[in-house]
Amino acid sequence: MDNSFINNLSNLSVAERFMRYVQIDTQSDPNSVTFPSTAKQLNLSKVLLEELKAIGAQDVELDENGYVYATIPSNTTKDVPAICFCSHVDTSPDCSGTDVKPIVHSNYQGQDLVLPDDNAVVIRFAEHKDLADQIGNDIITASGTTLLGADDKAGVAEIMEAAKLLIEHPEIKHGDIKILFTPDEEIGRGVDFVNLERLGAKFAYTMDGEKAGTIEDETFSADAATITIHGVSVHPGFAKGKMQSAIKIASKIVDSLPTDRLSPESTSGKQGFVHPTGISGSVEKTTISFIVRDHDTANLEKHEAELEAVAKAVVAQYPGVTYTFDTKEQYRNMKEVLDQYPQIMEIGLEAIERAGMKAERRSIRGGTDGSRLSFMGLPCPNIFAGGHAFHGKMEWVSKQDMEKAVKTILHIATLWEEKA
Helix, strand or coil: CCHHHHHCCCCCCHHHHHHHHHCCCCECCCCCCCCCCCCCHHHHHHHHHHHHHHHCCEEEEECCCCCEEEEECCCCCCCCCCEEEEEECCECCCCCCCCCCCEEECCCCCCCEECCCCCCCEECCCCCHHHHHHCCCCEEECCCCCCCCHHHHHHHHHHHHHHHHHHHCCCCCCCCEEEEEECCHHHCCCCCCCCHHHHCCCEEEEEEECCCCEEEEECCEEEEEEEEEECECCCHHHCCCCCECHHHHHHHHHHCCCCCCCCHHHCCCCCCEEEEEEEEECCCEEEEEEEEEECCHHHHHHHHHHHHHHHHHHHCCCCCCEEEEEEEEEECCCHHHHCCCHHHHHHHHHHHHHCCCCCEEEECCCCCHHHHHHHCCCCCCEEECCCECCCCCCCEEEHHHHHHHHHHHHHHHHHHHHCC
16 A cells, blocks of 8 residues: 555544543552452543444453453455554553643644643753654643643554544555553553453554654563561660661661662663662561562562662661561563564564654663563564653643554554565
């Protein structure tokens, strides 16, 4: 197919679709024991279910775990691998997602964006470097009291818009296109109960990245670590020479961590880190929770050994105090899997170029559903969705970048068919 057909598609409704979706509160909750972690995520999932049925998608289902599945059947005689596009419906627990008011700043000209419901929240041109690429575009923000939800409702809206266009334009040839919307990605549980046999895809792409034109094939490898301090509890009125407060000892362990390296504040690029995420407990027993990250999986063990050495050295100063140190695997660098299937990235990069952008391969200082899906047998890089400044009140996305993402999805679909 001539690239120009897809690139000349106009009157796309992805921005309007996105602004409808962000007004539905779907914040997930890391402290919940249910799945999904919040019932309100299903409010958007139910909307997507009905919209998929309305546009003519097949095998549409919202299952008991909150996953939305759908198929756009092949319209070619070629034997094309089934390709999935995936995004998550939940938003981050880090910032409120209640009563989001999306605002369009049309024909952006490089000015600082002062958000109307809290004038102290200012998206400054000097601090958000990617705004330099948005001159003349239409920027969508929240109003200053909530996050926007571009992570990842931009991806959800882009997949939905692309699905509608594939059904409306049978001249766009493709194999089976599978759609998957997941809950609870933001709290690391997004694919805990996904049914890959039900999905039926060979390869996948998450639409959950940032800058237009980027595709990511590398994530952190990730572990969780927990240090539990067992102190000596004595009535504080009679504690002299006896009490050993687990709270204070835990605080000293955190204070003993390196500050010029191995921390999120002091690292960038491919550098890993150890990061305390919480302390809870009492004089008798206190627990410190950590995340451990590195692009090189082998380095996790080194970082964890250094962390335990710090804990051991601190605890040794307190007679009668003991500690335990535990680690748990969270996810692994998806590049270890994706390098075995180079065609996935080659098609993703070519699709971005066909959509009129300079393609850029990136690594993520984080993880996606695609990290775990890759190791579950569904190789899955991450494509830009266009959002920026995730998880906070300064989050923004441009209408034009979302439209580019829609066209990238369409080009990926046609490229798999062409090369079959």
